[in-house]
Structures are given as structure tokens and as C-alpha cells.
Amino acid sequence: MEPSTATAALTDDVGFLLSRASGNFVRASNAALLSHGLRVRSYSVLLLACGTEEGISQRDLAAVLGLDPSQVVLLVDELAESGLVERRPSDTDRRTKLVVATPAGRQVRAAAVGDVASAVTGQLTELTATEQFLLRNLLSRLALGAASLPPV
Amino acid sequence: MEPSTATAALTDDVGFLLSRASGNFVRASNAALLSHGLRVRSYSVLLLACGTEEGISQRDLAAVLGLDPSQVVLLVDELAESGLVERRPSDTDRRTKLVVATPAGRQVRAAAVGDVASAVTGQLTELTATEQFLLRNLLSRLALGAASLPPV
DNA sequence: TATTGTTATACTCTATAACTATA
DNA sequence: TATAGTTATAGAGTATAACAATA
Numbered sequence: 123m124e125p126s127t128a129t130a131a132l133t134d135d136v137g138f139l140l141s142r143a144s145g146n147f148v149r150a151s152n153a154a155l156l157s158h159g160l161r162v163r164s165y166s167v168l169l170l171a172c173g174t175e176e177g178i179s180q181r182d183l184a185a186v187l188g189l190d191p192s193q194v195v196l197l198v199d200e201l202a203e204s205g206l207v208e209r210r211p212s213d214t215d216r217r218t219k220l221v222v223a224t225p226a227g228r229q230v231r232a233a234a235v236g237d238v239a240s241a242v243t244g245q246l247t248e249l250t251a252t253e254q255f256l257l258r259n260l261l262s263r264l265a266l267g268a269a270s271l272p273p274v
Numbered sequence: 275m276e277p278s279t280a281t282a283a284l285t286d287d288v289g290f291l292l293s294r295a296s297g298n299f300v301r302a303s304n305a306a307l308l309s310h311g312l313r314v315r316s317y318s319v320l321l322l323a324c325g326t327e328e329g330i331s332q333r334d335l336a337a338v339l340g341l342d343p344s345q346v347v348l349l350v351d352e353l354a355e356s357g358l359v360e361r362r363p364s365d366t367d368r369r370t371k372l373v374v375a376t377p378a379g380r381q382v383r384a385a386a387v388g389d390v391a392s393a394v395t396g397q398l399t400e401l402t403a404t405e406q407f408l409l410r411n412l413l414s415r416l417a418l419g420a421a422s423l424p425p426v
Numbered sequence: 427t428a429t430t431g432t433t434a435t436a437c438t439c440t441a442t443a444a445c446t447a448t449a
Numbered sequence: 450t451a452t453a454g455t456t457a458t459a460g461a462g463t464a465t466a467a468c469a470a471t472a
Contacts, residue, residue, distance in 0.1 A: 128325035129338050132318055133418070136410055137299035137394055141314075142340055142417035144296035145440090147289035162293075163462085166284055173280035181430060186281050188294055190464070195432060217430040217471045242289055248415040257416075258288055260409045263400040265294035266285070297463090315439085333453055342441070347455055369448045369453040 147245055154241035158234040159204060163187075165234065167197045168223065171207045172231050177220030179212070206230055299397055306393035310386040311356060315339075317386065319349045320375065323359045324383050329372030331364070358382055 132138050151162045160168065166187060170178055180198060184191040198221055201207040206227030212218035223231070246254055284290050303314050312320065318339060322330055332350060336343040350373055353359040358379030364370035375383070398406050 128330070129322065131321050131325060132338065133414065134410065135394070136398065136406070136413065137296075137303055137314070138318065139410065139413035139417045140292065140296040140299050143413050144289075144292040145340070146416065146419075147292050149440095151289055161461085162289070166290065169283050170281065173283060178280070179430080186284065188297070191431065192433080192465090193463080215430080215472070219431070242287070245416065245419075246288065248419045249412060253412055254288070256408065257412045258286065258291065260401060260405055260412075261288065261291035261295050262285065264298065264397065264409075265291040267298075267397075267400045301463095313438085331453075343454065344442085344456080345440080367449075367453080371454070 147242065150241040150245050151238055154237040155234060158230055158237070160230070160234060163189075164197050164200055165231075165238065167194070167221070168201060168206055168227055168231050171201075171221045171223040172228055174222070177210055177222030179218045179220055181218070183221060201227070299394065302393040302397055303390055306389040307386060310382055310389070312382070312386060315341075316349050316352055317383075317390065319346070319373070320353060320358055320379055320383050323353075323373045323375040324380055326374070329362055329374035331370045331372055333370070335373060353379070 148162055151165075155161055155165055158165075167183060170183055170186060180191060180194045183189075183198075184194045187194070189197075198207060198209065202209065205224060207221050207223050209219040210222055212220055249257065300314055303317075307313055307317055310317075319335060322335055322338060332343060332346045335341075335350075336346045339346070341349075350359060350361065354361065357376060359373050359375050361371040362374055364372050401409065
């Protein structure tokens with residue numbers, strides 16, 4: 123089904139399509155996370171905190187997530203109040219606070235990860251497995267090109 | 275450069291990549307539109323208004339843009355106050371208001387479209403022309419799959 | 427002097443509900 | 450009764466600036 127030429131200028135625009143697609147994914151993921159008491163951003167912080175035993179500094183969290191450090195403070199506050207992560211002092215740099223997942227946090231993550239995966243899969247049903255792989259490749263180059271990820 | 279396994283769970287996630295890439299595009303486009311007194315959302319409304327002679331109803335604007343009609347009201351208000359569009363009564367349905375670009379609005383669009391294109395192109399330099407075409411195809415199926423576009 | 431985390435603030439975007447006038 | 454537009458409000462996301470503690 124072809125959209126009329128009047129709307130083609132928009133519907134052909136990569137920025138517009140990215141924004142729409144991203145919104146769809148965020149909404150679906152937030153809906154899946156609702157019953158776990160999380161949203162996409164806090165979930166991503168929890169994921170990273172669960173990714174290490176020693177914890178990850180807030181500065182590194184900000185770099186990986188592409189967020190300002192001040193936003194990370196609020197997200198970690200939220201997770202800490204829920205008892206899902208805790209801040210530990212670094213023994214090499216007393217400025218640094220290492221965010222580490224609690225056992226409760228790891229449980230919540232384990233419970234949520236499948237629901238999020240289902241939500242994402244539901245959004246991707248239009249694409250074949252090959253196309254999904256290709257999309258991930260293309261997007262990673264767009265997403266991480268401007269502000270590349272530091273090795274954490 | 276390989277990100278560590280600790281961050282792979284995130285950096286492999288399509289939703290995360292979409293969100294990052296979308297943010298990059300929105301920021302770049304907003305920066306390009308700043309000198310024209312527009313932002314991405316008002317610009318997209320202006321684009322659609324410029325796409326027809328007769329004008330486009332606010333309901334159709336909302337459907338094409340994937341926005342709530344109440345948000346469209348504010349965007350059209352903003353453009354109308356700047357003299358870039360005007361609301362005309364429909365002669366077939368007195369509830370409907372047709373949003374049509376003024377000559378000034380068409381001038382602003384003409385002046386801005388190149389700057390936006392440059393900003394988008396700058397974001398896409400990582401990809402070959404073939405990859406850009408492919409990406410557009412994949413994204414359009416993701417973006418418009420859930421809430422498909424009505425023919426306007 | 428530079429960096430980590432923090433507080434504060436303002437603006438944009440998103441999501442809903444309720445209302446009016448027309449159909 | 451349903452639809453197009455409008456008003457209002459609240460929450461979430463984004464962007465900056467300034468500060469204290471530490472390096």
C-alpha cells in the first residue's frame with residue numbers, strides 16, 4: 123500500500139522512521155516492565171549492574187547509556203530505594219561509587235528479562251531472522267558512531 | 275573494538291540501539307532547525323502542510339505523525355502564531371479544520387529542508403547508499419507495522 | 427586543576443481525561 | 450452516538466549549570 127506523495131517526504135525520512143520505531147519499542151518494553159516496577163531506563167541500569175560482580179561506576183553507566191551523569195544519579199537512587207542495587211565505595215578511588223546489583227535486583231532482572239524479550243520479539247515479527255541481524259548491525263553503527271562506547 | 279560482555283546485553287538490544295540512534299537524529303535535526311525557529315515535530319507538521327494545496331486536517335496530521343490530536347493542536351498553534359500555517363474551515367465538514375501552509379511557511383520550509391537533509395546525511399555517513407536504502411525499508415516496516423498509516 | 431557524584435532547574439515530550447461543536 | 454478539535458494536567462525524558470569531595 124503506497125502512501126500518497128503528500129506524506130512521502132515524511133514516511134521516507136530515516137529520522138522520522140527511527141523516532142516512530144523507537145517509540146514503539148519503548149512503549150512495548152515499558153508495558154512489559156510495568157509489573158516488575160521498572161521502566162526501560164531503570165531496567166537498562168539494572169542490566170548493567172547485573173553484568174558485573176564488582177559493580178560499575180556511575181560515570182561508566184552514563185557513558186554506556188548515553189546519559190548525563192546527573193540522570194544516572196536519579197535512576198540509581200530509584201533502584202537503590204527499591205533495594206535492587208546498592209552503591210559501594212571504590213577501594214581505589216574514594217570519589218567513585220560502584221553500583222552493584224543486590225540478590226533481589228538479580229531476581230527482578232531474571233523475572234523481567236523474558237517479558238522484555240517477548241515484547242521486543244513482538245515488535246520484530248515483521249522481519250525475518252536475517253533482517254533482524256542486519257538491522258542490529260546497521261543500527262549499532264548509527265547509534266554508537268557519534269558517541270562511541272568506552273570499554274568498561 | 276569489542277564492548278565487554280558486561281555491556282553486550284544492552285548494546286545488542288535492538289530497542290536500546292533504536293533509542294540511541296533516534297536520539298542522535300533528533301538532536302542533529304533540532305540543531306539544524308534551530309536557526310529556522312523550528313524543531314523536529316513542528317517541522318514535520320509544516321512539511322505535511324506544505325504537501326497539499328487544500329490543506330490537511332488535524333486528525334490526519336495526528337494519524338500520520340503518530341501523535342495524539344491534542345498534541346497536534348499545540349504544534350499547529352505554534353506554527354500559526356509564527357505565521358507559517360493557517361487553519362481553514364472545511365467546506366464539507368464544519369468540525370474539520372484544514373491546516374495549510376502560508377507563503378511564509380513554504381519559504382521557511384524551503385530554507386530549512388537542505389539544512390535538515392545535511393544533518394541527516396551527516397548521521398548516515400557510516401552507511402553505504404545500499405545500506406541506507408535497506409535501513410529505510412526495515413525501519414518503515416517496524417515503524418508503521420503497529421499503527422499503519424492511513425492514505426491521506 | 428580535573429574528575430565523580432550530586433542538586434537544582436527548566437524545557438520538551440508523552441499520556442489521559444474531559445469538554446464543545448458539529449455530524 | 451460518534452467524531453474533530455480543544456483545554457488541562459501530570460509524568461517522563463532531556464539539557465545545563467553549579468557545587469562538594471576527591472584525585
